Amino acid sequence: MATTEIESVSKLANEFSKLPGVGKKTALRYAYYVIGLSEDGAKTFADSIMEVKHKVKLCEECGNFTEVSPCAICSHRKQNVICVVKEPKDVLAVEKSRAFNGVYHVLHGTINPILNIGPNDIKIKELLDRVSKYNTEEVIMATNPDVEGDATALYIAKLLKPLGVKVTRLAQGVSMGSELEFADEVTLSRALEDRKTL
Amino acid sequence: MATTEIESVSKLANEFSKLPGVGKKTALRYAYYVIGLSEDGAKTFADSIMEVKHKVKLCEECGNFTEVSPCAICSHRKQNVICVVKEPKDVLAVEKSRAFNGVYHVLHGTINPILNIGPNDIKIKELLDRVSKYNTEEVIMATNPDVEGDATALYIAKLLKPLGVKVTRLAQGVSMGSELEFADEVTLSRALEDRKTL
Numbered sequence: 001m002a003t004t005e006i007e008s009v010s011k012l013a014n015e016f017s018k019l020p021g022v023g024k025k026t027a028l029r030y031a032y033y034v035i036g037l038s039e040d041g042a043k044t045f046a047d048s049i050m051e052v053k054h055k056v057k058l059c060e061e062c063g064n065f066t067e068v069s070p071c072a073i074c075s076h077r078k079q080n081v082i083c084v085v086k087e088p089k090d091v092l093a094v095e096k097s098r099a100f101n102g103v104y105h106v107l108h109g110t111i112n113p114i115l116n117i118g119p120n121d122i123k124i125k126e127l128l129d130r131v132s133k134y135n136t137e138e139v140i141m142a143t144n145p146d147v148e149g150d151a152t153a154l155y156i157a158k159l160l161k162p163l164g165v166k167v168t169r170l171a172q173g174v175s176m177g178s179e180l181e182f183a184d185e186v187t188l189s190r191a192l193e194d195r196k197t198l
Numbered sequence: 199m200a201t202t203e204i205e206s207v208s209k210l211a212n213e214f215s216k217l218p219g220v221g222k223k224t225a226l227r228y229a230y231y232v233i234g235l236s237e238d239g240a241k242t243f244a245d246s247i248m249e250v251k252h253k254v255k256l257c258e259e260c261g262n263f264t265e266v267s268p269c270a271i272c273s274h275r276k277q278n279v280i281c282v283v284k285e286p287k288d289v290l291a292v293e294k295s296r297a298f299n300g301v302y303h304v305l306h307g308t309i310n311p312i313l314n315i316g317p318n319d320i321k322i323k324e325l326l327d328r329v330s331k332y333n334t335e336e337v338i339m340a341t342n343p344d345v346e347g348d349a350t351a352l353y354i355a356k357l358l359k360p361l362g363v364k365v366t367r368l369a370q371g372v373s374m375g376s377e378l379e380f381a382d383e384v385t386l387s388r389a390l391e392d393r394k395t396l
Binding site: 033037047066 | 213224227233263
């Protein structure tokens with residue numbers, strides 16, 4: 001197949017294949033798309049990659065991605081309720097629900113003994129400092145509903161309680177619009193445990 | 199939601215969303231991946247986009263993408279059998295089958311009255327020139343098995359026959375590994391028409 005490989009195209013496809021969820025075939029499709037771009041189009045694409053790298057940093061308050069620190073959320077909202085998430089993209093997910101108007105705290109990971117990530121490797125200290133500094137009323141633990149997310153939430157809750165702050169966890173249960181038939185056992189058993197009176 | 203939008207990230211996500219099959223959500227995931235890249239990693243990515251734009255051109259023989267013209271295939275294989283395809287990526291598909299060792303001719307489109315693409319808008323003249331020049335024995339029409347692909351194949355076959363060249367078309371039938379139950383009517387009727395004696 002060596003005869004059909006074009007070096008620069010293979011190189012670009014290799015870069016694309018590093019994107020989350022992109023396999024070799026898709027990466028090659030993306031590279032072929034770039035060949036078809038105009039010179040200006042390719043330059044805009046390449047430049048916007050470097051621009052993101054140069055402009056985006058972490059908010060010194062919440063640890064979310066931002067171009068100006070403190071970020072727009074931290075500088076426009078009250079710090080009395082903090083929603084703690086694992087990664088910057090989780091902030092987008094919660095914002096999209098339009099159900100929260102407090103601030104965030106991005107841990108940049110969860111405690112994971114298998115991957116050798118301990119409490120000091122994620123931004124827990126920064127969270128404690130914020131809670132003390134702003135006299136936070138409530139911290140909502142919105143880490144993922146998996147083993148690491150649960151463990152991290154419990155660990156942080158333990159550290160926060162002595163500070164007199166209310167610590168809550170996102171409710172777990174069956175997803176809206178899903179079918180009971182296809183819900184996994186753990187989800188269903190949690191939904192039963194946390195059942196509400198109507 | 200304006201508070202969570204980061205200008206440079208939105209710009210990059212917009213570039214990613216132009217890639218084939220990429221929606222807004224996926225584009226944003228890709229942009230977030232770029233934020234996490236090292237400075238060097240981002241530079242390699244951006245540079246490889248520009249490198250492809252600068253190095254890749256069309257082979258003057260077959261019209262396929264290449265860095266050197268004539269391409270590796272045209273300069274290493276006999277020109278006696280030409281496989282005619284719609285787009286450069288179709289060359290990859292045929293090569294992957296390992297069932298063909300002749301040369302290719304990329305039309306860069308198919309005749310499509312709806313999109314206002316006529317015979318002069320695709321590389322038909324170049325194909326006729328090649329067939330005359332190299333005294334080609336056979337031209338295999340490997341345009342897509344759809345209305346435009348079939349029409350283009352028939353149109354080109356008509357032009358080639360006076361030159362005394364054998365013109366063939368890829369066989370159509372049920373796909374290997376597929377289930378008869380799910381084959382569409384046209385495919386099934388073609389497979390019946392072209393049935394073979396065992």
